[in-house]
Amino acid sequence: MENGASTRQLKVARELQKDIAEIIRSKGMAAFGGAMVSVTEVRISPDLSVAKVYVSVFPSAKSEEVMQLVNENARTIRGELGRIVAKQFRIVPELAFFLDSSLDYAEHIDELLKK
Numbered sequence: 001m002e003n004g005a006s007t008r009q010l011k012v013a014r015e016l017q018k019d020i021a022e023i024i025r026s027k028g029m030a031a032f033g034g035a036m037v038s039v040t041e042v043r044i045s046p047d048l049s050v051a052k053v054y055v056s057v058f059p060s061a062k063s064e065e066v067m068q069l070v071n072e073n074a075r076t077i078r079g080e081l082g083r084i085v086a087k088q089f090r091i092v093p094e095l096a097f098f099l100d101s102s103l104d105y106a107e108h109i110d111e112l113l114k115k
Contacts, residue, residue, distance in 0.1 A: 009044050015088070016051050016081070017042040020095070023080045024055075024070075032069050035062040040100040044093060051093040054100035063099055070097045 005013075021039040029036055041054040055070060057063045070077075074095050082092040 005043075006046070009046065009048070012048055012089070013042040013044045013051070015085070016044065016053075016093070019081055019084050020053055020077065023077050023084075027073075031073075032057075032066045033062055035059065035066045037066060037070065040102070048089070049091060049093055051095050053095055053097050055097060056100045056102070060101075063101075067097065067099050 017039050020042065024032075024037050024039065036058045038056045038058075039053060040056050043052045043054075044050070055067075057066045074097060078092060078095050081095070085092060
């Protein structure tokens with residue numbers, strides 16, 4: 001998490017990560033072109049109004065297609081999130097989805113080390 005993030009931001013981000021991961025899991029792999037989508041990190045703005053959601057996609061060859069599907073479903077995901085967190089949060093943050101390519105990077109390094 002970014003340096004300087006408050007304890008509240010960290011708690012909210014962890015809760016959002018868990019809830020968004022569950023929403024995506026409940027939709028099933030078929031909703032994302034047969035790819036496995038994992039929420040790797042959530043970063044929340046200091047005012048808790050915007051959440052950057054980092055997702056990894058396996059297989060990574062489907063990343064572009066899956067990110068398009070995730071972004072098309074962002075409003076639906078936010079709506080479902082709103083129902084889950086309504087009693088905990090005053091506002092449901094806007095969701096911005098980003099591809100977390102750190103796993104691809106690790107995979108690439110692994111391949112290089114095997115040579």
